[in-house]
Amino acid sequence: xxxxxxxxxxxxxxxxxxxxxxxxxxxxxxxxxxxxxxxxxxxxxxxxxxxxxxxxxxxxxxxxxxxxxxxxxxxxxxxxxxxxxxxxxxxxxxxxxxxxxxxxxxxxxxxxxxxxxxxxxxxxxxxxxxxxxxxxxxxxxxxxxxxxxxxxxxxxxxxxxxxxxxxxxxxxxxxxxxxxxxxxxxxxxxxxxxxxxxxxxxxxxxxxxxxxxxxxxxxxxxxxxxxxxxxxxxxxxxxxxxxxxxxxxxxxxxxxxxxxxxxxxxxxxxxxxxxxxxxxxxxxxxxxxxxxxxxxxxxxxxxxxxxxxxxxxxxxxxxxxxxxxxxxxxxxxxxxxxxxxxxxxxxxxxxxxxxxxxxx
Amino acid sequence: xxxxxxxxxxxxxxxxxxxxxxxxxxxxxxxxxxxxxxxxxxxxxxxxxxxxxxxxxxxxxxxxxxxxxxxxxxxxxxxxxxxxxxxxxxxxxxxxxxxxxxxxxxxxxxxxxxxxxxxxxxxxxxxxxx
Numbered sequence: 001x002x003x004x005x006x007x008x009x010x011x012x013x014x015x016x017x018x019x020x021x022x023x024x025x026x027x028x029x030x031x032x033x034x035x036x037x038x039x040x041x042x043x044x045x046x047x048x049x050x051x052x053x054x055x056x057x058x059x060x061x062x063x064x065x066x067x068x069x070x071x072x073x074x075x076x077x078x079x080x081x082x083x084x085x086x087x088x089x090x091x092x093x094x095x096x097x098x099x100x101x102x103x104x105x106x107x108x109x110x111x112x113x114x115x116x117x118x119x120x121x122x123x124x125x126x127x128x129x130x131x132x133x134x135x136x137x138x139x140x141x142x143x144x145x146x147x148x149x150x151x152x153x154x155x156x157x158x159x160x161x162x163x164x165x166x167x168x169x170x171x172x173x174x175x176x177x178x179x180x181x182x183x184x185x186x187x188x189x190x191x192x193x194x195x196x197x198x199x200x201x202x203x204x205x206x207x208x209x210x211x212x213x214x215x216x217x218x219x220x221x222x223x224x225x226x227x228x229x230x231x232x233x234x235x236x237x238x239x240x241x242x243x244x245x246x247x248x249x250x251x252x253x254x255x256x257x258x259x260x261x262x263x264x265x266x267x268x269x270x271x272x273x274x275x276x277x278x279x280x281x282x283x284x285x286x287x288x289x290x291x292x293x294x295x296x297x298x299x300x301x302x303x304x305x306x307x308x309x310x311x312x313x314x315x316x317x318x319x320x321x322x323x324x325x326x327x328x329x330x331x332x333x334x335x336x337x338x339x340x341x342x343x344x345x346x347x348x349x350x351x352x353x354x355x356x357x358x359x360x
Numbered sequence: 361x362x363x364x365x366x367x368x369x370x371x372x373x374x375x376x377x378x379x380x381x382x383x384x385x386x387x388x389x390x391x392x393x394x395x396x397x398x399x400x401x402x403x404x405x406x407x408x409x410x411x412x413x414x415x416x417x418x419x420x421x422x423x424x425x426x427x428x429x430x431x432x433x434x435x436x437x438x439x440x441x442x443x444x445x446x447x448x449x450x451x452x453x454x455x456x457x458x459x460x461x462x463x464x465x466x467x468x469x470x471x472x473x474x475x476x477x478x479x480x481x482x483x484x485x486x487x488x489x490x
Contacts, residue, residue: 026397026424027397030398031397031398031423032398032400032423218397218423218424222423285401285445286401286403286421287400287401287421287426289425289426308423309400309401309421309423316401334419334426
């Protein structure tokens with residue numbers, strides 16, 4: 001499948017790869033330069049493969065309080081929230097962002113690889129709450145990220161300069177037909193903009209003209225890994241609990257609601273959490289890779305769920321799920337055990353290293 | 361794809377070999393570095409290591425993946441490219457020059473006959489690309 005911006009990627013000589021059925025650029029030349037552009041200035045990504053779902057109905061609030069583990073009752077109009085959607089066994093069906101237009105109209109942006117199962121699940125539960133579940137067709141999403149992102153968006157949407165300057169993280173505005181939310185997947189300031197393909201092409205070209213670096217899937221992955229943002233299917237899935245995926249902060253156990261998966265997670269908490277998603281930094285030179293085995297001092301084992309090279313730290317970094325309690329650890333790289341530091345799973349924010357040691 | 365240096369020999373697994381009497385210099389081809397993308401780490405053998413033909417003896421790691429390097433001819437490692445420790449991207453920038461990986465003293469120079477000419481390698485790459 002092609003996004004509405006496919007021809008733009010070809011014109012920019014993007015190296016096109018298959019990503020869950022979508023033809024998207026891996027990079028436009030140098031993944032590392034694209035990564036640095038977002039950390040130091042501003043970059044843009046075509047994320048039109050993501051699935052946008054609009055929910056309408058009188059009981060949509062009750063519906064979302066049932067199917068999401070985070071509590072949307074904290075939202076007001078024009079605000080957004082990150083949440084997991086869990087199955088009855090506390091496993092993560094998907095992670096998503098939910099946007100509130102009003103009490104009867106919400107929007108979800110979910111992953112592309114999980115599109116079908118998400119829609120099936122959402123529609124199954126929609127019956128009881130008489131909610132209409134409609135996938136937005138024929139749209140594009142452009143993410144503009146980096147320390148200069150908001151200034152550039154203000155200059156491009158100059159008629160709404162004040163509104164944009166007042167936009168806070170996890171808030172959104174509608175300017176003409178452009179849906180502009182201050183969200184992202186890089187650990188930098190920025191926006192994600194949903195619009196029609198025709199309008200998105202115009203916007204893409206304006207951004208390019210303003211000097212914004214186009215960035216591919218490669219930089220998107222190293223940026224989100226440095227920011228310690230989970231990747232669905234790698235760091236958590238249907239079989240892992242948010243409580244062992246560094247996502248406990250997204251689960252709200254208030255007494256007044258019974259969300260799907262709550263009983264299971266409450267029991268898991270009572271019996272004691274047995275694993276934790278942590279950050280790893282390779283002490284030697286080299287790269288950590290997804291799937292590598294982590295060996296604790298007493299022989300217990302964990303696994304790297306997302307590994308890679310950090311262009312900002314110039315070191316191998318990873319997210320890994322390790323059994324508790326933690327000790328010092330080594331990673332098995334091609335048969336030899338390499339020492340790693342165990343740190344908070346959040347390496348770089350706003351261009352600056354922010355991780356702290358978890359095990360000394 | 362760029363013109364291949366005519367004086368080199370090549371392996372099916374994308375290593376190149378430059379023969380200097382009974383010593384060979386080994387690297388990976390321009391095609392290989394393009395496929396891998398930007399290198400961020402190169403793991404080299406130790407000087408003095410005795411390596412068999414086709415044995416994996418080095419690893420090149422890019423932002424995307426790790427890839428083994430196989431020894432084109434049996435022998436002893438006599439020198440490694442230390443510059444790659446701090447500048448692995450030399451392999452991207454100059455694969456047939458400053459991006460060389462190691463030098464080896466050949467035990468069995470007759471194994472050079474197993475390698476491909478530039479023309480033969482060019483043909484393999486053209487077949488792989490289509």
